Amino acid sequence: DADVTQTPRNRITKTGKRIMLECSQTKGHDRMYWYRQDPGLGLRLIYYSFDVKDINKGEISDGYSVSRQAQAKFSLSLESAIPNQTALYFCATSDSGQGATEAFFGQGTRLTVV
């Protein structure tokens, strides 16, 4: 099983619908992140969380919300999806220990808003 699991892997939804992307991890890491990837733009940070009680906005948080239900679970919601939110979404985790370990990424969720 993957250390960082995203569900669903693919989703097509209609404009205006609410959708939730889920992420769970078995790494035991305290930090979790949601990134969005668009062609030619690399990955951009949407939200990040240091622990269950600590949620922070990233570079492009408008139109998104998150929930850290437990240390191992971090969900991303689109309250009212719009076509320009069509993208590849990645969840990631990292450890807050000394030194920056690499981030561990899920396999991605390809979201299409029609």
Add this chain to the structure above:
Amino acid sequence: AQKVTQAQTEISVVEKEDVTLDCVYETRDTTYYLFWYKQPPSGELVFLIRRNSFDEQNEISGRYSWNFQKSTSSFNFTITASQVVDSAVYFCALSEAGSARQLTFGSGTQLTVLP
């Protein structure tokens, strides 16, 4: 603010050629970390290397090598004797030690290795 620039959008080489992917970064921190990730056509992100700002030694791992130069704020990645399986998008990323450890990514370089 931190920034990563990968000026090469696309590179195409013939198998067995060497290829270098450029990465230039900007940061105000004296302690930071640089990364390279590979994204094959299947879409997942594969970690390749991490380098901290205090370690300017170049690194070689098989056909892969990395050249870190603080004087030019660059962290370039060379693939020697490229293979078709190296075809992927490669991302350079930066994390500042004082931040939430979030990664700032470059826009990526699409490498195509032709047989």
